[in-house]
Amino acid sequence: MTELHLPPSGFPALDWAARSMPVLAATMREHAEAFAGRHVGICLHTEPKTGVLVQWLLRVGARVTITGNLGTTVPETAAALAELGATVVGERTDDPAEQSRNVARVVAAEPDLLLDNGGEMIELVLRGGPRAAGFLGATEETTTGGRRLRELDVAADFPVVVINDSRLKLLVENEFGVGQSIVQGFMNATNAMLPGIRATVIGYGPCGKGVADTLQRLGARVSVVDSDPYRALEAIMHGHRVGPLAELLPGSEALFLATGHPEVVPAEAFPLLPDGLIVAGVGHEPYELDLAALAEAAVEQRSLSAPGGEASARTLYRMPDGREIVVLHGTRMINLVAASGNPIQAMDLGLSLQAASLAAIATGRAPSTGPHAVPADVDRALAMRLVEVWR
Numbered sequence: 001m002t003e004l005h006l007p008p009s010g011f012p013a014l015d016w017a018a019r020s021m022p023v024l025a026a027t028m029r030e031h032a033e034a035f036a037g038r039h040v041g042i043c044l045h046t047e048p049k050t051g052v053l054v055q056w057l058l059r060v061g062a063r064v065t066i067t068g069n070l071g072t073t074v075p076e077t078a079a080a081l082a083e084l085g086a087t088v089v090g091e092r093t094d095d096p097a098e099q100s101r102n103v104a105r106v107v108a109a110e111p112d113l114l115l116d117n118g119g120e121m122i123e124l125v126l127r128g129g130p131r132a133a134g135f136l137g138a139t140e141e142t143t144t145g146g147r148r149l150r151e152l153d154v155a156a157d158f159p160v161v162v163i164n165d166s167r168l169k170l171l172v173e174n175e176f177g178v179g180q181s182i183v184q185g186f187m188n189a190t191n192a193m194l195p196g197i198r199a200t201v202i203g204y205g206p207c208g209k210g211v212a213d214t215l216q217r218l219g220a221r222v223s224v225v226d227s228d229p230y231r232a233l234e235a236i237m238h239g240h241r242v243g244p245l246a247e248l249l250p251g252s253e254a255l256f257l258a259t260g261h262p263e264v265v266p267a268e269a270f271p272l273l274p275d276g277l278i279v280a281g282v283g284h285e286p287y288e289l290d291l292a293a294l295a296e297a298a299v300e301q302r303s304l305s306a307p308g309g310e311a312s313a314r315t316l317y318r319m320p321d322g323r324e325i326v327v328l329h330g331t332r333m334i335n336l337v338a339a340s341g342n343p344i345q346a347m348d349l350g351l352s353l354q355a356a357s358l359a360a361i362a363t364g365r366a367p368s369t370g371p372h373a374v375p376a377d378v379d380r381a382l383a384m385r386l387v388e389v390w391r
Helices: 012-019 022-030 048-059 075-084 096-108 120-126 143-150 167-190 206-217 229-237 245-251 267-272 291-297 344-362 376-390
Strands: 039-043 063-067 087-089 113-116 137-140 159-162 198-202 221-225 254-257 278-281 300-303 314-318 324-328 370-373
Touching (some): 012 048, 063 096, 075 087, 087 096, 113 344, 120 143, 137 344, 159 344, 167 344, 198 245, 206 221, 206 229, 206 254, 245 267, 267 291, 291 314, 291 324
Parallel strands (some): 039 063, 198 254
16 A cells, blocks of 8 residues: 555545544554454544544455444534445434444444444443454543443453553543643633633543643633542642632632543532533543433523524523523533544544554454553554654
């Protein structure tokens, strides 16, 4: 394979993304033979950067069956990939039950390799779902999915590479890419001014750190809640105010949920939510705030979305004492539902890690069974490649 770039696809959003994804291009050229004739099943945000990876897979002779994550599919991208030859399952408007059926349909197609984002496909296979006779293994994109797989009562009998365990991804995509895109999504959704705003970020892992630090660079007054003393200390050393939820919530104007854990803001914390608070989701699952309990506690719930926009884009909950809380997009990932996802260059790296890790599995160079980090040689090689591209 000699192409330096993908040929024009005829779909401007995909072609625009492909122009700024040289690391993925080099990675796919290097590993083309590993994918030729393979069937890759994907559950990942179906948007233009993902579309570039799918284009490359098709280009090197792979079959692709893909579904998006809940509420993050870009219809134009899905239509483009179907026209280019991928099997595309599901739509942006699918509810959680439909999303589960989409995942099951991808697994039922019996791919040789899985690229998962949340662990649902991998868990389904582990619990007896359909599996190709020559099934090779899987990658998992997220920390949430990696934790889910490691906590299962059934062990993986095939290799699973957890991409978020990559030092390179944590730095480039999670800290800098997510930080920028989450703040961009918040600004798109609210048109709020950031300098001077009192923002609280719950969770100072790589994604939460990126959000907090980006907000700070733009003039926000940032507070951080994290139960890990090392992360709390790091937040202090980066100039953030640190404290417990009960201390920081009452003075917040914007709240970012970045832990990846369910119900970090439970119903018992609702009396602490100040009037006018705006809540945005960062983590993979929209469950860090107990929305069902918030709706039950509220005396009024109404949409503040723009005409013609998604009804849940801005939802106001008025509490019995008159306080009004605004939740953006049901706490789904604000960078994907109100912006274009992580920056192209960050996803160039992230999807290159995916491609190289899948190739390592396909060629028997990945650990034999169970969840593992990205192979060290893969991580280092891509770090060196990125330095050469960016310096």
